[in-house]
Amino acid sequence: MRKKLLLLLGLVGVILLLSGCTEIDQDITPESEGIWNQYFVFPLSWLIVKVAEFFNAEYGYGLSIVIVTILIRLVLLPLNIKQLKSSKAMQAIQPELQKVREKYSSKDQQTQQKLQQETMELFQKNGVNPLAGCLPIIVQMPILIAFYHAIMRTGALDGHVFLWFRLDSPDPYYILPVLTAGFTYLQQKLMMAGTTATQNSMMPQMTMMLYLMPIMIGVFAIFFPSALALYWVVGNIFMVLQTLLIKNPMMKRDEADAGGTK
Template sequence: MRKKVLLFLTLVAVLVLLSGCTEVDQEITSESTGIWNQYFVYPLSWLISYVAGVFNENYGLSIVLVTILIRLILLPLNIKQLRSSKAMQAIQPQLQEVRKKYSSKDQKTQQKLQQETMELFQKNGVNPLAGCLPIVVQMPILIAFYHAIMRTREIGEHEFLWVQLGDPDPYYILPIIAAVATFAQQKLMMAGMSGTQNQMMPQMTMMLYIMPIMIGVFAVFFPSALALYWVVGNIFMVGQTLLVRNPMMKDAETGGNKK
């Protein structure tokens, strides 16, 4: 468990380093050089500015609309990730039994463990890498959007609702909503899991509490434009999870009744 926590925190630290320290203080323009700037960050910055121009220079509304657009584009990947997560949850009891059966650490036993684990995955149509691929694909897009928000000078110069987009929320409303929405989304991901399954997947239980705290703390100190992005994105994810999870749960119940 301790190793898993350290691994998770290491991944978080790498993500923060990539998203927060790489050219984040340099304004993005059409003259910015490099593949990252030219093909990822600047197109998103241009899109935010274009949509803002359509709505009378309303950069806050533009962030809301562009965030929703990006989430819609990534929706198929998110659905695949959710289905993979649910499938992995469903076979946890069987997976635990296989691990207990081959608990010995000698090479022959470990090979047998790997063999039966793969057979279990194939029998249930579970690909352990399927849940990681959508995350790998999404991360460059989401980090680029973060950069576009942080490095587009015009965004910080405008107001939206009660906040100056370039400054932290003085009333902490957006950070609180972002944290609550993140918690709700993580909780929905775990809905339908038994107490035993929760114990078998401690990573999900850990993320249920770490992710909302992390997002909330970041949103307190970062510009409100970024907090707004997190709020809209996480609320969208809550709605997406509800829409996708309910049919999945019904299908699971139907399958169980047929058996």
């Protein structure tokens, strides 16, 4: 789990570094140079503008961000389902994984080799791929960061309002940051639903992220333009509904199967 987390953080860092090479204070246009701008950021910016022009209403750009966010989440839905299944499978084998770690607790090289071998055998026996949960995140990250760039660098958003806030300014009433943090926490909590206290203690990274992620996203939403906070809120609401509609039936099906085997 630690190696998996370090790999994920490393990849996120590389993506952030590469995406940061483009100046965030420069508007995105068809003439913007670079693969990142031409094939990731500009198409999303173009889509936001075209959807807003279709509505041709006072709240057009706000509606556009909501709709484009939902479209992106729908495109990424198969990957998210795969991630949910992988996370659930990894949680299920945590007790057995802990027994293997206790069995080979010594730090000498020979014992550690046996630990790795038996751990891999446990993964294969239960059909668990420890990297399967990372792949959806790795694929999603460039798209989500590109959408962040598209929102921040689309000049057409400037001056437009949606509900009670201006899209190019932070929410003056801090409602969006609170909603963002709240739905982020709810989504993380739902992801951990169905796990026991023992399983959670074996996965301290997930417990840490349960509290750390909402705080981080909420603080960012205080200072970033409301357009970006709106994207986070809509995306997190979608993820909450997705988790309720996909994970809960999976849990009920497993409970029914367990009851049938008694």
